[in-house]
Amino acid sequence: MKKRFSFYIGSYLLRHLQSMLFSLGRLWRQPFSTFLTIGVIGIALALPAGLFVLLQNINNLSNQWDDASQISLFLKQDLHENQIKQLNIYISSWPQVTETNYQTAEQSLDEFRELSGLGHLLDTLPDNPLPPVITLYPQNENLSADDIRALLEKLAALPEVVQAQLDMEWLQRLRSINKVLARGVSLLALLLSLSVVLVIGNTIRLAILNCQSEIKIMKLVGATNRFIRRPFLYTGFWYGLLGGFFAWCTLLFAMSMLASPINALTIQYASDYQLRWFAGALLLYLPLTGLFIGVLGAWIAVGRHLNSIEPN
Amino acid sequence: MIQFTDVYKRYPSRYEALSGLSFHLKEAEMAFLTGHSGAGKSTLLKLIALIERSTHGQVLVNGQNLSRLSKGKVPYYRRQIGLVFQDHNLLHDRTVFDNVALPLVIEGEEHREIGRRVRASLDKVGLLSKERSLPIALSGGEQQRVGIARAVVNRPPILLADEPTGNLDPDLSRDIMQLFEQFNQVGVTVFIATHDLDLVQSMPHRQIAIQNGRIDSRMSL
Incomplete structure (x- = not known):
């Protein structure tokens, strides 16, 4: 039976959609552990993002004073x-x-x-x-x-x-401090991203241990490693994506807590400075970053364990 | 269809499970593999299913030399073989339908075709009414028939069974064996490892007996 090319594309996308929804359903059935994982990822992403926001605000503020020397x-x-x-x-x-x-x-x-x-x-x-x-x-x-x-x-x-x-001297000092902070934030962001990879990797590893007999059976009926890996990659995908949204909500909460005291502060300095936290950009970048790191962590974990599980 | 030529299998512990085994099973033939436990029956089946590889000698299955088959091609090779186990190997968190559909899902079969073939397969083993049940709700004989339905759903040319009646009473065992005969009659090569000699001798099929990893020619018929 000869099948059209478009059929293969269609069934390929369908399979991806299936494992995407399948892994989401699996997370949904274990709400507590899912929430814990998403929380850890979210906070790990929110910390460097929050520091970044702080740094950008200090930069903006000192730029505003640039002409004020x-x-x-x-x-x-x-x-x-x-x-x-x-x-x-x-x-x-x-x-x-x-x-x-x-x-x-x-x-x-x-x-x-x-x-x-x-x-x-x-x-x-x-x-x-x-x-x-x-x-x-x-x-x-x-x-x-x-x-x-x-x-x-x-x-x-x-x-x-x-x-x-x-x-002006204090402004120059502020700028130097800013540079040190920026370097520190980049380092911290790197470390925290690494921890997200490890968290997701570990979660996927546990999920694989739970599914060991299932993976064996799938291998016995002729499943490729790619087929078995797919739902785990989508698990990482969902963890990362939802963790990113969680991070954004955490920042939203933190910013709304900070907004009124900062307003009071700027009024005292006779400034009309507004706290900016790039809500739109972060709503895009946090989930994207989480998604990328999530899939990466899942990939590493699955790759390590899939080969060690052979039917016996 | 299945040809062993001077096949050795030695485990890392130096234990030799198969020592110079040779036999040939023709296309559409049905045969029993008999012998005491520890004689090497399971090892032999594992070599055919490529769960393990031979240490020495040649295994030819359906025209493919298994020692030359790369790791990446193993999954596609396994799709030509229906496997039935003593302990069924079903996924207990999925329905009977989903269990039987697994090989077709793996092959990326079309949704409608999956439904059609799964029901045909379940109908063949007499479990069409149980498609929505979980395996745990079925009896041992029924679970084994679900395993058989899964093994034949993608119409493989070869069906291998390792002690498929090991946990069943004689009447149920006979039913299961008759089911295998029906698949054999439509051209499937069937190879069944069992130690149930009474059952084997009541059926008119070839018998390959092994002892200490070799063909026992006195017992083979």
């Missing part, structure tokens, strides 16, 4: 308003400087009162303790770190200036 000039308190205005114009004419911003002592006081919440404390002081401030933004693109340091010294040498402060 600014120099604050704290001026002497007994200067006259006109003197300061002239100084401001003088500095803004320098080629290294893009923009300047003059803030009187009173304005500094108002700002401090508003942001610190210590207004009533200030009212008890006889004089305004805050100096007038000129904030200036150096031309970042064309200036090296040395140029900026030279600019800083030149500014500090001006007679009206008490102190010139560069608000």
Whole structure:
């Protein structure tokens, strides 16, 4: 009997669909152990993903402050308003400087009162303790770190200036810390992915031990290793896929727990920064990663054991 | 159909199960393999089913030299042989229908064809009404008949049975043997290992007796 090519394709896909549903049904019949496995995989995937989200947020935040490398000039308190205005114009004419911003002592006081919440404390002081401030933004693109340091010294040498402060060192430190963290997160992600492979491998190994006599019988009636392997690979497939979704839900839960305290924090820093956690991308990548690792772990486990089970 | 030429089988423990065994079973022949337990009956059947390989000598089955058959081709080779065991080897978490369908599912047979052939096979062994039962709900004789239905469902040219009546009473044993005769009448080569000499002698078929891993020519008929 000659069969058409499309028949073979159709029956091939049908067989895959069958073992896909068969292994899902098998997991469904053992809900407790299935849930445990999915939980372990989910948490192992959620940890590196959560760290990744944290890192991305820190990166975004520090990028937002990239242009904010600014120099604050704290001026002497007994200067006259006109003197300061002239100084401001003088500095803004320098080629290294893009923009300047003059803030009187009173304005500094108002700002401090508003942001610190210590207004009533200030009212008890006889004089305004805050100096007038000129904030200036150096031309970042064309200036090296040395140029900026030279600019800083030149500014500090001006007679009206008490102190010139560069608000950038902490940003550079944050960036270095960020790099260390990123490396650490990659390592951690690698280790946790490895543990997912091991978890799935071990689960499949136990499943194979349970099915040993079944595998023998299937071999006796002429099943190929490929045929026997298929339902186990789909078991790994489901574990990984569901574990990935579980990881996503874990992150969703964690983010909703963090959202309101972070909001409160950003309001205090007068920032409109929004916590981003790439829900859409992660909903795609977490299950995909889980699926890939799940099939890989199943493949390794089945390959090791299938050859050792021969009918006897 | 099945030809052994000077076949030796030695186990790693140095135990020699078969020592220079030769015989020939023709196509569509039915024969019994007899001998005491430990004489080498099971080893001989395992060599035919390629569950084990001979240490020395040539085994030809259905025109194939088994010592030249690569590992990857073994599953396809086994599909030409229906195997029946003393302890049935059924899957206990699946229905009678699913058990009998297994060889066809493995071959990737079409869904409708599977249903048709499984029912024909179950009808042949008289268990059509039990297709939805689990094996555990059947008697020993019925389980053995499910095993036979599974062995013949993909119409293999060769049927091998290892003590198929070992756990059954004489009447049931006779039924099972008659079933094998029916398959033989439609052209299947049937080879049955058994120690039930009374039953063997009541049937008009060839008898191959082995003792200490050799053909016992005095007992063979």
